[in-house]
Amino acid sequence: LRLNTRNLDLIGKAGRGKIQIPSHRTRNAGAVKEGIVHIGVGGFHRAHLAVYVDQLMEKHGIKNFAICGVGLQPFDSAMRDILREQDHLYTVMERSDKGSFAHVVGCINSYLYAPDNREAVIAKMAHPDTHIVSLTITESGYYYNENTHELQSEHPDIKYDAAAANENAPRTTFGFLYAALARRHRQGLNPFTVMSCDNMQKNGSITRHMLESFARMRNPEVAEWIAEKGAFPNAMVDRITPQTETVDKEALAKNFGIEDSWPVVTEPFKQWVIEDKFSDGRPPFEKVGVQVVNNVHDVEQFEMHKLRLLNGSHSAIGYPGQLAGFKYVHEVMQNAKLRKLVWEMMQEEVKPLLPNIPGVDIDQYCRTLMKRFSNSTIQDQLPRICLNASGKIPQFIMPSIAEVIMKSAADKREYPFRRLCFVAAAWFTYIRGVDDKKIPFNVNDPMLDELRAAAKADPGGPLGLLQIKNLFGDDLRTDKRFIAEMTQAMKDIAEKGVLATLDEYFPDTK
Template identity: 40%
Template sequence: MSVRLSADTLSDIAGKAAVPGYDRSGLAPGILHFGVGNFHRAHQAVYLDELFEKGEGHDFAIVGAGVMPSDAAMRDKLASQDYLTTVVEQDNARTSARVTGPMIDMLPVGDTAAIIDKLADPAIRIVSLTVTEGGYFIDSDGVFDPSHPAIAADGQNPDAPKTVFGLIGAGLKLRRERGVQPFTVMSCDNIPHNGKVCRGSVVGTARLSDPDFAAWIDQNVAFPNGMVDRITPATSQREIDHCRETFGIDDEWPVYCEEFKQWVLEDDFPAGRPALEKVGVQFVPDVAPYEAMKIRILNGGHAIIAYPAGLMDVHFVHEAMETDLVAKFLDKLEAEEVLPIVPPVPDTDLSDYYALIKRRFANPKIGDTVRRLCLDGSNRQPKFIVPSILDNLKAGKSPDGLALESALWCRYCLGVTDSGATIEPNDPNWDKLTERARAAESDPTAWLSMTDVYGSLKDEPRFAEPFAKWLKMLAEKGTAETLKAYLGEG
């Protein structure tokens, strides 16, 4: 018999899963988090839960916030179970569940006044974000775009902002007026130099209405860079049913993830921070080598396997790794065009790191889907793939395999797999991408002309020519035969 997750039923759940051993009534808010999705609840919230179990950091509990319509549904579900979450860790050898309790509230979605008021609360010393790679309003070079309609609207109405960055600015302004020390802004998204990018978005939004205040933010607010890592699939009915049937817990939105997790942070928290180093967070002077390693090898690797697998109707990521052509494509491309241009990382062997990544991709228990990896390519490609293309060109090397990866993404965006099955829209810019993919069938530069993704790469023959070659071959021979040609097996 299953038990509905709530604070009142934790004693009943204790025999089925680990539950908080700390007194949640003694927690006090110290972090306001935007974007209470699966990754946040499997990563930052888990680290805090582990710290709270040690009897430390109880004044750094989480208050959630959101600006997207989907955030309202998340708030309703979490509120109904007292902001508790079942986190199920799945390794090849074991599966375990724990109920985490570091979140104590979530503000009403769309209530600008409530969010700004909480941001101004002196108890809030950290504002963290997981708003996805596409949520920072940046171009292919990682530069903030102040012309975006949502940002422009905040510039015209700074006292009633709708974006995360407008809200953060409004909260900082109110703190300054009240003589309250600024909070630290901590991005937890997979973006190179995420702290720097987040600074650009907050400062850039503020500059539209008050340049002097924007300069004050730039000079007085900390934005530490960080690298986060944990494979966390989306929750579907499959996970909800598994949680109930395996652990006897009725959780409206459990989180399933791999056992592995990593967090590397620059230690720049003037207003204070929890002692996360006691639960495995690495604090370093410069996070850049770690984030380059992860973004290019892991996130880039996800893109490398995603599009050929999607075109060949492979559903799960572990099944993609079991598909010989896809696995060999990943090995060859990583070995020849990714690993050689990743800068050295302290105390890390990149070959060992890649071997770990492959084992994680191949974990059959995670149930991560190829479709999730294919999602939002227009925002992910310029961050995870294009930097490797540019660095290969700078090194005088041909990015032949990366050109094939780009051609596979283009082919995927036609919206039809090799078998003729329809690919449902899988990108915020899907219609535009599909239109360009069709045009690229006769003119490959139509795809490479997306300067927000590729910059000026369409004018670089060392990339544009192999891209055109592979795109033509994909159209004529299909994904499998094209991969064989790249691997020398054709």
């Protein structure tokens, strides 16, 4: 059955309890308001925020926070066309070893593709019914300079949007946010909350700083108003969502009888911890399991656990896994040596550095991660995990190493970091784009040219790469134990390969 509103009931009946359909679509027809405008309707948004909002509409009768999706990128026209054909419905396929469950999501009410009509996007955000503008625009959408922590104000897109003549036809997220907020300021409305759902440390604070910087380039009065009245909650977001493959569409049609041109595949687990800072009201997110917390410190602690344990482990799976010739995350987890590397890195090296969060059992969290990574049914691809490592390793692995160095110096004893160094060494080796069997693979990193050029200063060793100041601090560059570990691990990986090196370093692995 083709996915559309007309077929919803039939789809639900045919699913015999294994398909959840949004009955609010027919129940609320005509009575819904679009309170959330979301920029970046990709896989993750459709598996995360939209699922929470759909549950609010389905189980709690919320009608004023339906979502209007927005696409700014040229390739978003595909999402526009597919959603339009399907009455903005799509299917989330939750997969685990226990089986598969389909959830048709109906909370996206409309979709605006900015290149079609930029004014319509600004007017939508400025409308009094809009209370939140949420974002999953990837790290590059923030125009954030990792080194200076400032807006990339010289970037051609930002310069274009900052010109007064382009205010009503912007290109970037900040251009749209500014234009809509300036109108709300003129109309005496509250600013909408800008809610980042991207995987970045302090995502709300960064969004605030970037937008305020942009607004100051345009109009200091509006910038002042945003600084005073605006809200930018920090959040930790989690749900592993691979790219949809053709086989996923086929499986949905075969197993559930649903013809959906762009379903989403994900795991059963999902988590969202968000700071309770909203400038124009919010839905009762806590009713559907969101952890809404009052203190930014709490969000930061959850974020740190997630980035160091989940994302750090993804790095430990990705770079060594790719060098050893694996394709999927679950395949790496089936290898005893690599599985042990991941578990022991979390338990012995990362866990002792993390704050204790009341109510969180860290060992249980680690065990759950091992189970999630082992989920063979979601087919999570290593190239997705390895993507853009220069934006990831400095956030997920290096801070743990730097803390071990600091703690060791303070306590005058050597805390362990051999596994963390092994992962960093595997990434340095991975940059060459050739695996242990000398088979080339594609390295997808915006800094690749710079990385490869820097590596030449110390062929086979870490010293060249460690000179890149945007990525690595002096604490790493000058630590003798760290340099020795990295040098040895890179040499061993290059000569013997990842698996033989692990055997030698951690010989009790079965």
